[in-house]
Amino acid sequence: MAKSRIKEGDQSEVLSVEYKYSSNESDDMVDVTVDEAEADIINTDGCEKLITDLTIEDIWGLVFDTESQVCEFYVKYAKCYGFASRKDLNAVDANGNINTRKLVCNKAGERNWKHLKMDNRQREHRAITRVNCRARIRFICHYRTGKWKVSVFESEHNHPLYLPKYRHLIAANRRLDEADKTQADSLRACGVKTCHIMGYMVSQKGGYDKVGFTSKDLHNHISKTRRGKVKDGDAFAALAYLFSKADNDPLFLGKFTLKDCRLDNLVWTNGKSVVDYECFGDVLAFDTTYKKNVYNKPLVIFSGTNHHSQTIIFGCTLLSDERSETFKWALKEFSEIMSGKLPRGVVTDGDRAMRRLS
Numbered sequence: 001m002a003k004s005r006i007k008e009g010d011q012s013e014v015l016s017v018e019y020k021y022s023s024n025e026s027d028d029m030v031d032v033t034v035d036e037a038e039a040d041i042i043n044t045d046g047c048e049k050l051i052t053d054l055t056i057e058d059i060w061g062l063v064f065d066t067e068s069q070v071c072e073f074y075v076k077y078a079k080c081y082g083f084a085s086r087k088d089l090n091a092v093d094a095n096g097n098i099n100t101r102k103l104v105c106n107k108a109g110e111r112n113w114k115h116l117k118m119d120n121r122q123r124e125h126r127a128i129t130r131v132n133c134r135a136r137i138r139f140i141c142h143y144r145t146g147k148w149k150v151s152v153f154e155s156e157h158n159h160p161l162y163l164p165k166y167r168h169l170i171a172a173n174r175r176l177d178e179a180d181k182t183q184a185d186s187l188r189a190c191g192v193k194t195c196h197i198m199g200y201m202v203s204q205k206g207g208y209d210k211v212g213f214t215s216k217d218l219h220n221h222i223s224k225t226r227r228g229k230v231k232d233g234d235a236f237a238a239l240a241y242l243f244s245k246a247d248n249d250p251l252f253l254g255k256f257t258l259k260d261c262r263l264d265n266l267v268w269t270n271g272k273s274v275v276d277y278e279c280f281g282d283v284l285a286f287d288t289t290y291k292k293n294v295y296n297k298p299l300v301i302f303s304g305t306n307h308h309s310q311t312i313i314f315g316c317t318l319l320s321d322e323r324s325e326t327f328k329w330a331l332k333e334f335s336e337i338m339s340g341k342l343p344r345g346v347v348t349d350g351d352r353a354m355r356r357l358s
Helices: 056-060 067-081 164-169 178-189 194-205 215-232 234-248 271-280 324-337
Strands: 030-034 041-044 047-050 062-064 085-092 098-105 136-141 148-154 253-259 262-269 283-287 299-305 311-318 345-348
Touching (some): 056 148, 067 085, 067 098, 067 136, 178 194, 178 215, 194 215, 234 262, 262 271, 262 324, 299 324
Parallel strands (some): 283 345
Antiparallel strands (some): 062 148, 085 098, 253 262, 262 311
16 A cells, blocks of 8 residues: 655645654644543644644644643544554653654554464464554654654554444543543442433433443443442451351351451351261361452362261351462361361362362
8 A cells, every 4th residue: 555755844635644754943833732621622722623624734733742642632533533542662762751652543563473373272363453554643752842743644544444423432432531430429329220320321411422431331330349349348347247147156156367457368167067067077078169259369168968968068268379378277277166176088179289288
């Protein structure tokens, strides 16, 4: 695909070009501030202008104060034209400060050939997302003025762009701002369902394309918020719950350890499990196949079988890791809780750390 290059002063209106920067101090520069309220509007020399209305001369004359404004502009430009952008190579000066920033289409580059020619590959290839698209823009920071100015620009893509009705679904264009998060959290705290919150915000902003996020994004935010609240007080809540169980069950027992003022390991059992272990505790199954949960701790179940061949639970433990020392602590504490009674046989899932205990 042929590329045309236009140097400064050319009056061409075609956008599919690449510019080469000339460091002439007499260039007319236009100071730009990015409008925070409208994603597709910028203030050019005091005049508001849609990004889609920018001409070649306008883009060539754009000047920004900071690198963050440069990146923000191209993100909005990409959203207006139906593609997503990402940061590419940069360059630094002698002091380590970035003085060149290149931004490209997210379909730039190609997948490494070695991933496509693996003979022993077990999984199917993911969809090809990089097709060597050449659309890009590059800014350089002038060493005297500290202003960021366009040095290379190419707008032509070698792949279809998103239609306007689908552009709000691009992952790079979806996010909940602080106002959205606060409103969603307030409505959820009042008992409003997530689907109803989404419907309310859609009607409030005038359509799904105006919201800026999808229903899945809202569900993820609310779920993350809920997990964060639980996680901050999970240790206290767990211990408080176990203490309340102990008040109603005189045989309820549990032990725990602390590390850096945090709950580290926890083992517990109730009265019914103590009685069952006394009767059917000759064989103990030590099940570690539950792996790790949302708290990144493995849950281990002590279980056995009664005289009806039914599985019964003797106790549970929440461990910090799967090391041999941790398993040894769990078995020791479980044995003490069960008045020192040891099983005649222990069945495990073959975990290497468990084998070291034998």
